[in-house]
Amino acid sequence: MKFQAAYNRMTAIVESEQCILTGYRQDFYQLDRDHLANTGTVGGRYVWVIRENGTHLASIGLHPRATEFVECALDSFEKVQCYEITLLADGDANIKSISVVKARDLIKTCAFEFEGRHIKLRGRLLATVDIHPLFHQGRYGGKVCFTFDDAPSSDTELHFKQMALHLFQERVCTLFACPDEVTFKTNSTQ
Numbered sequence: 001m002k003f004q005a006a007y008n009r010m011t012a013i014v015e016s017e018q019c020i021l022t023g024y025r026q027d028f029y030q031l032d033r034d035h036l037a038n039t040g041t042v043g044g045r046y047v048w049v050i051r052e053n054g055t056h057l058a059s060i061g062l063h064p065r066a067t068e069f070v071e072c073a074l075d076s077f078e079k080v081q082c083y084e085i086t087l088l089a090d091g092d093a094n095i096k097s098i099s100v101v102k103a104r105d106l107i108k109t110c111a112f113e114f115e116g117r118h119i120k121l122r123g124r125l126l127a128t129v130d131i132h133p134l135f136h137q138g139r140y141g142g143k144v145c146f147t148f149d150d151a152p153s154s155d156t157e158l159h160f161k162q163m164a165l166h167l168f169q170e171r172v173c174t175l176f177a178c179p180d181e182v183t184f185k186t187n188s189t190q
Contacts (some may be wrong), residue, residue, distance in 0.1 A: 003040040006085070006093035007033055010048070013083070013095070014055070020081055024054040032057040039162055041155035046085040047106050048095075049073045057085075060106050062159055063114075065166040067107035074100055074107075112163070119146075119163075127152075127160070131171045131179075140177035144168050151186050160184070 001007060014021055014028050021028065032048070035057050049056040049070050058070045073080065082103040086094045098106075113120040119127045127148045134142040144164040146152075152160065164182045169175055 001033075001037045001040075003036055003087055003091050003093065005091040006040070006087055006095075007036055009093055009095055010036075010085070014050070019050060020052050020079055021050050021055060022052050027054040027056070031055075035059075039158055040087055041158055042087060042089045044087040044155075045106075046087075047103050048083040048085055049103065050081040050083075051076070051078050053078075058107065059159075059162055061109050061111045063112070063163045063166040064110055065169070066162060070103070070107055074103060114167075125149075129164075129167060131168055133168070133172045133177075134180075140168075140172045140174065141180040142168070143181045143183065144179045145183045145185065148184065148186050152184055157184055 010028070010032070013019060014025070028050075032055055036046075039059055045060050047058050047060050047067065047070055051073060054073075056070045056073045058067045060067060074082075080100060082098045082100055084096045084098045084102070084106060088094065111121060112126070113123070117128045117130065118125055119129060127146045130145045130147070132143045132145070133140055144167060146160050146164075161182050164179055168179045169177050
C-alpha cells in the first residue's frame, strides 16, 4: 500500500493504551485500511473518528455526503477521539488530535461546487458530469462519466471516483445504489 507508513502510524494510535476502541476493531483493520488504500493521494485529507465500538475514516473536502457517517458518529453522544490526517509524499502522514468542534468544522469543508452537471473549483469549471442510471433486477447500476478540458491526474481521478458514488446516489435517490463504471474523458477526445 502506498500509504503504509501512514497506516502504521494510525495502527500505533489504535493499539495504544489511550485508545478507547474496544469493539468492532475490524472497522479499523479492514474498512479504514481499505479506504486509505483506495483513496489515498498526496495531500489527501481525512477526519478519523474513533469510538468505543468502531472507527470512521472519511475523506474531507470532496463532497458533502462523503462525511455524513462521521457526522452521525459525532452526534451519537458517545465518547470519541478525533484526528485530522494529511497524507505526505513519502507515504507517511501528519496526524493531529482534534476536538469534536474542529472535526465538525472540517467535515463541512468542500473544495468543489456542484451546479447541475457542472463541477467547479474556486468558481472555475473543472468538469462536467453525466450520470446514466440503469435499473435492472431490483437494483440501480449504471455509469458516471466525467469530462474535463485537460486530462485529469491520477489523484484527481481518485477524488472524482469518490464523488461519483455520491452524485450517483443523489441522482437515483437511494443510498443503496452504486455505479458500475466511472469514466473520464477530455473535450479533445469526445
